[in-house]
Amino acid sequence: xxxxxxxxxxxxxxxxxxxxxxxxxxxxxxxxxxxxxxxxxxxxxxxxxxxxxxxxxxxxxxxxxxxxxxxxxxxxxxxxxxxxxxxxxxxxxxxxxxxxxxxxxxxxxxxxxxxxxxxxxxxxxxxxxxxxxxxxxxxxxxxxxxxxxxxxxxxxxxxxxxxxxxxxxxxxxxxxxxxxxxxxxxxxxxxxxxxxxxxxxxxxxxxxxxxxxxxxxxxxxxxxxxxxxxxxxxxxxxxxxxxxxxxxxxxxxxxxxxxxxxxxxxxxxxxxxxxxxxxxxxxxxxxxxxxxxxxxxxxxxxxxxxxxxxxxxxxxxxxxxxxxxxxxxxxxxxxxxxxxxxxxxxxxxxxxxxxxxxxxxxxxxxxxxxxxxxxxxxxxxxxxxxxxxxxxxxxxxxxxxxxxxxxxxxxxxxxxxxxxxxxxxxxxxxxxxxxxxxxxxxxxxxxxxxxxxxxxxxxxxxxxxxxxxxxxxxxxxxxxxxxxxxxxxxxxxxxxxxxxxxxxxxxxxxxxxxxxxxxxxxxxxxxxxxxxxxxxxxxxxxxxxxxxxxxxxxxxxxxxxxxxxxx
Amino acid sequence: xxxxxxxxxxxxxxxxxxxxxxxxxxxxxxxxxxxxxxxxxxxxxxxxxxxxxxxxxxxxxxxxxxxxxxxxxxxxxxxxxxxxxxxxxxxxxxxxxxxxxxxxxxxxxxxxxxxxxxxxxxxxxxxxxxxxxxxxxxxxxxxxxxxxxxxxxxxxxxxxxxxxxxxxxxxxxxxxxxxxxxxxxxxxxxxxxxxxxxxxxxxxxxxxxxxxxxxxxxxxxxxxxxxxxxxxxxxxxxxxxxxxxxxx
Numbered sequence: 169x170x171x172x173x174x175x176x177x178x179x180x181x182x183x184x185x186x187x188x189x190x191x192x193x194x195x196x197x198x199x200x201x202x203x204x205x206x207x208x209x210x211x212x213x214x215x216x217x218x219x220x221x222x223x224x225x226x227x228x229x230x231x232x233x234x235x236x237x238x239x240x241x242x243x244x245x246x247x248x249x250x251x252x253x254x255x256x257x258x259x260x261x262x263x264x265x266x267x268x269x270x271x272x273x274x275x276x277x278x279x280x281x282x283x284x285x286x287x288x289x290x291x292x293x294x295x296x297x298x299x300x301x302x303x304x305x306x307x308x309x310x311x312x313x314x315x316x317x318x319x320x321x322x323x324x325x326x327x328x329x330x331x332x333x334x335x336x337x338x339x340x341x342x343x344x345x346x347x348x349x350x351x352x353x354x355x356x357x358x359x360x361x362x363x364x365x366x367x368x369x370x371x372x373x374x375x376x377x378x379x380x381x382x383x384x385x386x387x388x389x390x391x392x393x394x395x396x397x398x399x400x401x402x403x404x405x406x407x408x409x410x411x412x413x414x415x416x417x418x419x420x421x422x423x424x425x426x427x428x429x430x431x432x433x434x435x436x437x438x439x440x441x442x443x444x445x446x447x448x449x450x451x452x453x454x455x456x457x458x459x460x461x462x463x464x465x466x467x468x469x470x471x472x473x474x475x476x477x478x479x480x481x482x483x484x485x486x487x488x489x490x491x492x493x494x495x496x497x498x499x500x501x502x503x504x505x506x507x508x509x510x511x512x513x514x515x516x517x518x519x520x521x522x523x524x525x526x527x528x529x530x531x532x533x534x535x536x537x538x539x540x541x542x543x544x545x546x547x548x549x550x551x552x553x554x555x556x557x558x559x560x561x562x563x564x565x566x567x568x569x570x571x572x573x574x575x576x577x578x579x580x581x582x583x584x585x586x587x588x589x590x591x592x593x594x595x596x597x598x599x600x601x602x603x604x605x606x607x608x609x610x611x612x613x614x615x616x617x618x619x620x621x622x623x624x625x626x627x628x629x630x631x632x633x634x635x636x637x638x639x640x641x642x643x644x645x646x647x648x649x650x651x652x653x654x655x656x657x658x659x660x661x662x663x664x665x666x667x668x669x670x671x672x673x674x675x676x677x678x679x680x681x682x683x684x685x686x687x688x689x690x691x692x693x694x695x696x697x698x699x700x701x702x703x704x705x706x707x708x709x710x711x712x713x714x715x716x717x718x719x720x721x722x723x724x725x726x727x728x729x730x731x732x733x734x735x
Numbered sequence: 736x737x738x739x740x741x742x743x744x745x746x747x748x749x750x751x752x753x754x755x756x757x758x759x760x761x762x763x764x765x766x767x768x769x770x771x772x773x774x775x776x777x778x779x780x781x782x783x784x785x786x787x788x789x790x791x792x793x794x795x796x797x798x799x800x801x802x803x804x805x806x807x808x809x810x811x812x813x814x815x816x817x818x819x820x821x822x823x824x825x826x827x828x829x830x831x832x833x834x835x836x837x838x839x840x841x842x843x844x845x846x847x848x849x850x851x852x853x854x855x856x857x858x859x860x861x862x863x864x865x866x867x868x869x870x871x872x873x874x875x876x877x878x879x880x881x882x883x884x885x886x887x888x889x890x891x892x893x894x895x896x897x898x899x900x901x902x903x904x905x906x907x908x909x910x911x912x913x914x915x916x917x918x919x920x921x922x923x924x925x926x927x928x929x930x931x932x933x934x935x936x937x938x939x940x941x942x943x944x945x946x947x948x949x950x951x952x953x954x955x956x957x958x959x960x961x962x963x964x965x966x967x968x969x970x971x972x973x974x975x976x977x978x979x980x981x982x983x
Contacts, residue, residue, distance in 0.1 A: 455846035484786045508779045521767035539919045
């Protein structure tokens with residue numbers, strides 16, 4: 169009875185917290201004019217919630233398939249078991265996603281009938297295709313899950329992997345179709361002068377479609393990984409048995425690694441999307457980065473910084489897993505200092521918050537010393553080095569439990585250090601020289617060699633690392649010995665990802681300002697204005713809390729089901 | 736050294752360093768930025784210390800001892816009596832009325848409209864080109880020279896003889912006139928954007944983040960279109976800046 173009460177409290181607490189936070193929305197002056205629950209708020213709420221779950225269920229099968237394949241190749245049953253447990257969470261989440269999707273569609277069609285009518289008319293063939301693929305996707309998911317044991321070996325396993333591949337392809341197709349609608353609303357192409365879609369393929373293949381496809385695909389994996397890692401952390405923290413702690417320590421490790429590896433290229437995908445938005449419309453680009461949403465980007469920078477710090481903190485705590493890790497402990501402070509410096513540059517605003525006295529002293533809104541740090545070249549330098557620093561943490565984290573048997577290990581590590589140092593110098597040179605002392609044409613394009621430098625360093629160091637530790641022995645260490653602090657870092661990672669997705673999703677959608685479909689279908693409703701930063705932040709935070717509350721309930725269900733299966 | 740002493744020393748050190756930089760440079764760093772930097776330094780220091788079990792213990796032990804140890808009873812009583820007063824003072828300091836004018840998160844570069852109606856026609860900003868850039872040799876030099884004359888007859892009173900935003904009237908204006916020197920103002924903008932700002936002035940600023948309160952005149956009323964392009968070209972040439980471009 170006592171335990172049940174405790175469990176109920178755990179579930180109810182976030183819900184009650186959300187209920188208490190909801191009145192915050194009422195405090196904003198304009199919310200009272202049209203009531204708190206305006207049509208826009210309903211659409212915003214269900215669109216974001218549906219998107220969170222959709223992102224999660226599309227990402228989980230990607231790494232379930234990778235884990236299952238790894239298990240087959242390495243003949244390690246642990247991968248198979250953890251992959252199945254990931255999928256079990258996804259199965260429960262699928263039902264919630266479908267329910268939220270139906271509610272979202274109903275809300276949009278009833279509250280914004282003109283827009284939905286226009287979109288349906290323009291994209292009706294794709295809507296039918298979308299519905300058909302969803303049915304196929306659900307069927308494949310259940311086949312993949314239910315046949316896991318029956319197709320567990322030999323040719324059956326190959327067939328099972330084939331089903332997993334098809335499931336992923338259908339998931340990607342669903343996302344691509346939905347992305348076509350969303351990006352068309354931002355960058356409509358294939359329309360005539362009166363706004364009617366005359367070329368469906370052009371409307372789908374608009375300038376933002378592929379950047380968004382890539383960005384969402386990578387972000388979904390990072391997000392899904394973080395949520396599953398948080399699930400493992402939750403199970404780890406509530407585990408009563410040693411064996412359970414060991415299992416969830418390992419599961420958290422796998423999910424965190426997947427999430428961190430996806431996090432590393434994510435800023436590049438985001439940069440491509442933003443650059444395409446600028447190319448499509450200077451007005452939308454300036455609104456996004458320099459205009460009214462500029463300060464949302466400072467909030468976004470703070471959350472991204474938390475993500476990088478959370479990920480690194482988890483890795484640093486992992487140095488303690490084995491005795492060998494103690495060698496790498498002194499490096500933590502240096503990596504942390506590099507990360508901190510980059511992060512400070514990353515979130516220094518171009519036009520800082522100034523009191524009127526400071527404004528008079530400076531003589532304008534730009535501080536002569538700090539203003540250059542507020543520009544994109546400085547941010548590019550910072551984010552590239554942050555990625556490399558996180559990569560170094562990851563290498564040391566792996567080395568803590570590995571020993572090398574090759575004679576040239578020291579030379580290999582020196583070469584890696586050389587590559588990383590040269591990469592950092594090159595990134596700084598490219599950013600400073602082309603960003604501040606060369607023609608603006610090169611300023612924009614110099615970000616490409618910066619990204620290539622980072623990618624080169626990541627790939628070449630990974631290859632060297634692989635050969636150094638190939639055939640080496642695993643240093644003795646015990647799963648289940650992770651510190652509780654590291655598990656909280658995983659939970660922070662999941663919360664930050666969720667928050668970040670909500671914030672960025674709002675910015676991306678809101679830069680259309682008073683347009684439903686940019687320059688084609690105008691929003692003539694009372695909610696057509698751009699909300700204040702404070703209101704938007706509150707709405708996004710509340711939606712994040714609701715999502716996390718539902719996720720906790722799903723974790724509980726998965727937990728109970730797993731306990732039943734174990735019995 | 737105790738964990739809390741390390742945190743205090745590092746945080747205080749960074750705070751003094753930031754204040755020192757402002758002092759040496761002659762222009763203090765904004766307090767909002769300093770507080771963000773100091774808070775982040777504090778956070779990272781706590782994280783570094785708490786990575787190891789020993790470090791984490793050194794952070795939690797003093798708190799646990801303070802809350803539960805018998806020897807700390809007197810200190811506990813003092814802290815729990817004083818703490819509410821400290822919090823009350825902080826709350827008071829935050830809520831008491833201030834005579835300082837409220838600060839605003841002004842958007843310095845508002846998004847330009849797609850189409851601007853100027854000189855009796857609709858101008859698409861994304862398509863318009865600076866005609867002065869098509870000139871070469873002496874003709875170009877002459878146009879830039881003309882732009883300089885127009886600047887010193889009209890703009891320099893606010894934007895300054897060195898184009899650094901420190902003209903005679905600058906101290907009396909809020910928002911202050913924009914400097915054109917440095918790499919972070921006009922160097923970030925396309926020429927069509929600068930053209931729009933000159934032609935439409937403060938009155939033509941969009942509603943986004945209003946009220947603007949800018950006294951920039953609507954130069955369309957007193958300068959010809961060609962003269963505006965000449966002065967736009969001049970401010971780029973004089974400051975050694977290049978306008979933002981997508982291709983050469």
